[in-house]
Amino acid sequence: MSSVAASTQNQALCALLFLYRRVLGTELPWLDDLVRAKRPARLLECLRLRVKDVDFARNEIIVRAGKGDRDRRTMLPVALKDALARFVEVVRRQHGRDLIADAGWVALPHALGRKYPNAGREWGWQWVFPATRIHLDAGSGQRRRHHLHESVLQRAVREAVLRAGIPKHAGCHTFRHSFATHLLEDGHDIRTIQELLGHRDVRTTMVYTHVLQPRRHEPCRPIARDRSIASRDRQSVRPRPAAA
Secondary structure (H helix, E strand, O other), rough: OOOOOOHHHHHHHHHHHHHHHHHOOOOOOHHOOOOOOOOOOOOOHHHOOHHHHHHOOOEEEEEEEOOOOOEEEOOOHHHHHHHHHHHHHHHHHHHHHHOOOOOOOOOOOOOOHHOOOOOOOOOHHOOOOOOEEEEEEEOOOOOEEEOOHHHHHHHHHHHHHHHHHOOOOOOOOHHHHHHHHHHHHHOOOOOHHHHHHHHOHHHHHHHHHHEEEOOOOOOOOHHHHHHHHHHHHHHHOOOOOOOO
């Protein structure tokens, strides 16, 4: 199944577990030991953003439980601030309609749902990028919205790349590489970039320093040199205009 997306593989595994446990009433312990396919962790960091973790006043985003289960702070680009604020306002109005329809719940991390029973409907805990549909959570009976699935964003980026006519391979993770290399080009220190990217080891961040290596002087190709010489020779033998 190496050619199948990680989410598809995990969905198939969940379907098998449901079939044997809930339908056939048979326990298969060895299925619990299967290693689930890895999903794009950094992409999920974006999709799992909560409203309370976007600070428009300080131009800052807090990534919760990112790769390695660590929190970190990163920048909110000023160029995108107004557009994101308008989008969040659309989400806020949608959440208001969900509340009226006896919905408006989201899943809470860890045991917060038991500690704060009504927090799942509060505005601050809502997803910045919510799913388009409401689902009924079987365990709690709550009508919830999940965050957008990663495939939605991946498909949107892919379509944007095609429309832009970019011939190179590019995806969601390309933005992360561009972010790092541009910061390096602008002279930011490697430790700051390491913190913003959430790298545990600075050696991982050092991979991006190849962009700072000076490019070797490109030698003049023979054909270009010959054309330059021929053009100069033609200029030197051009006849002078006759005197009046």
